[in-house]
Amino acid sequence: MTTAALSRAGGATAAGGAPRRGLAGRLVDRFGSGVLQVFMVLLALFWLVPTLGLLVVSVRTEEANNSSGWWTVFTKPAELTLENYSDLLASGFTASFWNTVFITVPSTILVITIAALAAYAFAWIDFPGRDVIFLVVVALLVVPIQIALIPIAKLYGALGIMGSIPGVVLFHVAFGLPFAIFLLRNFFVGIPAELLEAARMDGAGEWRIFATVVFPLAKPAVASLGIFQFLWVWNDLLVALVFADTENQPMTKALQSQMRQFGTNVDVLAPGSFLSVIIPLILFFAFQRYFVQGLLAGSVK
């Protein structure tokens, strides 16, 4: 099968039907394709509506939200206001934004660093029990976070870091590691052995090979791991709920504490939620191919 033939087949599919059909068949295909287009547009809109609703609710006054649906905004756009956002930022929400940053950034960097080191050992250094230990890592991929909440809360209490940002960070790093090691190790083993052997013959130590040969080559894997870990920590609620006190709480926990009076707090919750998803969405759109890579690799988790 030649590339050209495959191309042709692909092209025919793109046009919405198989080749070599009669006029009637093609008309039916064309019509079916039109219906399909409409259906897919509706489907995409259906998927967008909930998020759109959040955005619109966040820029309407409390009174407007209480008296009519957000979709009425399309007939009366004059109602829009940024008041909710300015009120929210004045209320100290920015502190929780920075907490989120201070939790997420170190977690991501630490996971990448520690996992890369371990992955290098798993991929390129022979040591006894390597394969069995790696299987343990694979097994740890699916361990639920819940298992560690109580023991680690006890441990943190003893260490005096309960409620602090380092405690939250370390928890995220530990639970990010199995996936990170798995992903990076699988990438590292694909690096041609002669590159490493050449470096070894030149007398480079393992640290230097890791830092100057392997890690730089792993940029695509590191990028997808980084974005995935970043999103995972940024969006976490459960770990923050248990390990971060009010002073150190990230946005998710700060917003969750407003959920009890959902109806009266919509003017805080809607803009807060929207602010909390802006950075993930920017990352998502900017690095969507790495995001997909992370998703694909993360499907075992």
Add this chain to the structure above:
Amino acid sequence: MTERFDGPRTPGGGEVPAAGVPTGPQKDAATSGTAEAGRSLDRERGQDAQAAARPGTSGARSPAAAAAGTAAGTTTREGTATAGGGSRSRRLGPSPAVAMWFLLPAFILLGAWMVYPILYSLWRSLYDASGNEFVGLDNYATIFTDPGMLTTIRNNLIWVVVAPSVVTVLGLIFAVLSERIRWVTAFKLVMFMPMAVSFLASGVIFRLVYDADPDKGVANAIITTVRDVFRPNTGYPGARPRENDASPVAAQNGAVVTKQAAQPGQAVLIPLVGLPPAQVAEAAAAKAPPQPAPGSLTGTVWVDFTPGGGGTVNQVDGSEKGLAGVTVEAVADGRVVATTTTNEDGTFTFENLPTGSYTIRLPQENFTAPFNGLQWLGPTLITPAIIGAYIWVHAGFAMVLIAAGLSAIPRDALEAARIDGATEWQVFRKITVPLLAPVLLVVFVTMIINVLKVFDLVFVIAPGSVQPQANVIALEMWRVSFGGGNNQGLGSALAIFLLVLVLPFMFFNIRRFRREQQ
């Protein structure tokens, strides 16, 4: 080498942006050239593949391969070794001791934060709330006997049965359909954008969607609108007969019936009260019943109340309002013989009614409150509602994975079937789905693991009062240990229970991984 390229035709190797499948840009363009958008992604991917060219083909593949359950283990390593012309086991330098330094930080974290907690939880689950008294398996017995816990387990069961299969099927449908549109990239972005949004934000989003008031919640707004199109709402809740002997009609089981039987040729008056004047302000003035033709029966349903006073009770006065669209039944011997609807002015006519004696009845549905949508966040619908939100978040994820597998299916097989006269449905059913089976299984299993641990969505969407009805194990674990329950013995038992539930899938992963290694 070629053979290894063909290997990843198994799912996961596909056209998904940046999956990094090292099959080379030109083949990608060929196999996945479904759309211009797709091609632009391929171009991106081409660069990616080039960037990854040096690290080696199989390495670049691994993320996708891992996703497809074909974690590029030994296969790739051997491949690389062969390609490099040397065996990896011929050690050139590093001693096992060096490995220890690379592994130490990871081992400390994994040991202290994951392995030790598992052992501690096992031990702790055998003690009571205070942790002082050994209670054996009592905490586990509680999980399987306490009624609240059983609801929790039942909910988890519903989740596991419904959510993964719906997500997988929707993902398959979306992936197949999206191959046929030109704006596939935009479509995929829209569909899996929810994956980037936190569960908390998704929860807030769906609290808004599910608001019971159809003027606020978009779900009920859509439902009531659609329903009103098919069945206009003409109810008059609150309308009732006067409660005195003079009134010609009386209430009966929610319906309104005439006290006296009526025969064809007669006119019937049905005066009602109890409607706020504002509700009928726009209505047309009521008219007295038209003179019945022989064999027909007429009447008027109206609001027997003159705003501002005046008017005669039980008579149609000039300014009183008729009730339009009311269903009227002629009942003989408990059987509905004829049905009609009132006009704008409240009058109605039964034509060609057989001779006999009839009770005229306005059935109950005339007076029930208008349909206002569903109580999504009420105790009965809460779990399906949250599952709906979960599907919204994850359908795109399934779609992207399955689309990756889909683009790895050899086009010539599909084409051959089409040329042989197979319909699109047959192609889908007999070729696409079987070839996709491995990737479908991976999506399905991933969703099960994910669903077993579901916490945030339930916690955020279910209002406090219905959390017992919406409860799931992961949430209950948090509630009994931290959210006020303060029983870490039971909490540990729940955590262990959760771990046991994911164990089969842990072995599934390990087996899959090892098979790939051989």
